Amino acid sequence: MATKASRSAARIMMAPAVILLLGWMLVPLTMTLFFSFKRYLPLRGDSLERGLDWVGFENYARFLSSSAFWPSVQTTLVMVGGVLIITVVLGVLLAILLDRPIWGQGVVRILVIAPFFVMPTVTALVWKNMFMDPVNGFLAHLWRLFGAEPVSWLSEASLSSIVMIVSWQWLPFATLILLTAIQSLDSEQLEAAEMDGAPALKRFWFITLPHLSRAITIVVLIQTIFLLSIFAEIFVTTGGAFGTRTLTYLIFQRVIDGQNIGLGSAGGVYAIILANIVAIFLMRIVGKNLDK
Amino acid sequence: MARATTTRKKIAWTALAWAVGLLIFFPIYWTILTSFKTEAQAINDPPLFFFFDWTLENYSVVQERSDYMQFLWNSVIIAGGSTLLGVIVAVPAAWSMAFVPSNRTKDILLWMLSTKMLPAVGVLYPISLIFVHFGLLDTRIGLVMVLMLINLPIIVWMLYTYFREIPGEILEAARMDGAGLKEEILYVLTPMAVPGIASTILLNFILAWNEAFWTLNLTAASAAPLTAFIASYSSPEGLFYAKLSAASTMAIAPILILGWFSQKQLVRGLTFGAVK
Numbered sequence: 001m002a003t004k005a006s007r008s009a010a011r012i013m014m015a016p017a018v019i020l021l022l023g024w025m026l027v028p029l030t031m032t033l034f035f036s037f038k039r040y041l042p043l044r045g046d047s048l049e050r051g052l053d054w055v056g057f058e059n060y061a062r063f064l065s066s067s068a069f070w071p072s073v074q075t076t077l078v079m080v081g082g083v084l085i086i087t088v089v090l091g092v093l094l095a096i097l098l099d100r101p102i103w104g105q106g107v108v109r110i111l112v113i114a115p116f117f118v119m120p121t122v123t124a125l126v127w128k129n130m131f132m133d134p135v136n137g138f139l140a141h142l143w144r145l146f147g148a149e150p151v152s153w154l155s156e157a158s159l160s161s162i163v164m165i166v167s168w169q170w171l172p173f174a175t176l177i178l179l180t181a182i183q184s185l186d187s188e189q190l191e192a193a194e195m196d197g198a199p200a201l202k203r204f205w206f207i208t209l210p211h212l213s214r215a216i217t218i219v220v221l222i223q224t225i226f227l228l229s230i231f232a233e234i235f236v237t238t239g240g241a242f243g244t245r246t247l248t249y250l251i252f253q254r255v256i257d258g259q260n261i262g263l264g265s266a267g268g269v270y271a272i273i274l275a276n277i278v279a280i281f282l283m284r285i286v287g288k289n290l291d292k
Numbered sequence: 293m294a295r296a297t298t299t300r301k302k303i304a305w306t307a308l309a310w311a312v313g314l315l316i317f318f319p320i321y322w323t324i325l326t327s328f329k330t331e332a333q334a335i336n337d338p339p340l341f342f343f344f345d346w347t348l349e350n351y352s353v354v355q356e357r358s359d360y361m362q363f364l365w366n367s368v369i370i371a372g373g374s375t376l377l378g379v380i381v382a383v384p385a386a387w388s389m390a391f392v393p394s395n396r397t398k399d400i401l402l403w404m405l406s407t408k409m410l411p412a413v414g415v416l417y418p419i420s421l422i423f424v425h426f427g428l429l430d431t432r433i434g435l436v437m438v439l440m441l442i443n444l445p446i447i448v449w450m451l452y453t454y455f456r457e458i459p460g461e462i463l464e465a466a467r468m469d470g471a472g473l474k475e476e477i478l479y480v481l482t483p484m485a486v487p488g489i490a491s492t493i494l495l496n497f498i499l500a501w502n503e504a505f506w507t508l509n510l511t512a513a514s515a516a517p518l519t520a521f522i523a524s525y526s527s528p529e530g531l532f533y534a535k536l537s538a539a540s541t542m543a544i545a546p547i548l549i550l551g552w553f554s555q556k557q558l559v560r561g562l563t564f565g566a567v568k
Binding site (some may be wrong): 109114120231276 | 362559
């Protein structure tokens with residue numbers, strides 16, 4: 001059906017988007033790769049004009065062997081894993097709850113989704129000050145009300161506090177997608193199972209959960225990609241202190257605070273590889289969906 | 293009898309759902325409420341839930357003290373500009389992929405998606421270097437371009453999924469009636485595509501408004517949007533909860549309202565059509 005003329009027209013129409021994205025991907029990526037093999041400390045007088053020393057894989061090795069590396073990997077895993085578990089488990093429960101016939105369903109849904117639209121810096125600052133402040137925060141008031149000693153959340157339980165903040169932010173996303181998936185579940189199947197006397201828990205385990213598995217996979221993959229690059233939430237709460245330095249934040253500090261571009265770039269290459277491993281799985285699912 | 297139990301069940305579920313909903317929404321409610329208190333009331337123990345002297349003072353203080361309007365204007369320009377520019381570039385691309393697909397279309401779409409997965413921190417230094425070189429640091433035009441590029445894959449994908457739902461037969465019918473490419477686009481496709489384009493604009497405006505990596509790292513004073521304005525409250529002096537709340541409320545209110553209209557598009561846009 002498509003003629004030769006329309007094919008070349010199509011190519012021309014696609015060109016701007018493809019060229020822009022190609023440039024956006026290749027230019028900085030090439031530069032990061034280039035820097036990662038160089039000694040580049042602007043504060044010690046290294047500059048592009050005078051040429052940079054080639055150091056081979058030294059930056060890569062040093063990034064891995066630095067004492068901050070493994071803790072940052074651990075922090076990243078705990079943060080991403082913690083948020084994923086919380087958002088998926090609560091998301092499934094909330095999706096089931098919101099799928100029930102209740103009064104004011106639309107309003108409840110709006111209340112649940114709202115956190116997703118709050119900008120990350122507001123989320124982080126509001127939680128940090130108005131809720132988690134050990135003296136004047138709302139949680140401190142609440143703790144005192146029950147006669148308990150208020151907790152200094154962001155210094156004593158820093159990582160779990162950030163996990164909580166980020167979970168609050170991403171729970172709406174998980175809920176919304178799982179709710180959309182649940183609504184496409186054939187209710188006749190559930191009713192039939194109910195008539196056959198299958199208890200609620202079994203119906204959930206053998207019908208609802210398998211139906212949701214694809215949506216859960218998608219939620220996990222997409223959130224992982226976004227969570228791996230969490231930045232503002234750490235930047236304005238702890239600034240990477242108290243064991244909240246993730247891989248992303250470590251690279252940020254190497255480049256911006258430490259002004260060690262070579263080392264930071266090597267870290268950046270690791271981060272890119274890591275993100276791509278997750279991305280491959282996501283692409284497979286999305287790609288399969290395209291064929292339909 | 294059976295009916296009574298169903299009603300009772302419904303009441304129980306409704307109560308539970310509302311309780312959970314209000315609990316999740318509480319931090320936002322608390323922020324909005326605190327913005328109408330004085331600083332002393334804001335830290336009062338026990339917390340004041342409703343009965344206090346409502347004041348608008350914080351709003352005027354925040355506006356006077358920090359050029360709030362400039363930050364707001366920067367946010368509008370950056371989010372709006374990047375979205376519009378992105379749509380202008382993406383509409384022809386998505387259109388051609390949806391209606392004149394070749395066997396490479398799928399690969400191109402997936403490749404575009406993969407650029408979205410590039411961790412920003414990995415290319416932070418190169419981008420700042422380019423920005424310094426071209427004098428783009430702390431300019432709105434620079435941020436418009438960066439945010440346009442990071443959201444372009446989502447824009448193309450969303451438009452593509454919308455366009456694909458437009459039946460091809462309509463195009464054929466139009467062609468038979470002698471419509472050229474121009475008429476086809478102007479009179480047949482555009483009216484059918486408008487709702488999809490509108491939702492795409494809506495969601496991407498929200499994403500750009502809330503973007504907080506590049507907006508924090510590539511701006512200083514003159515191009516800083518609301519994300520950076522709020523971040524400046526992270527090293528406060530004295531009592532500031534009420535003012536922080538007022539500033540936050542102003543920064544999130546427009547997006548909360550827009551966001552409520554975009555629930556459906558959110559699922560489609562952020563799952564790349566994998567969940568509908």
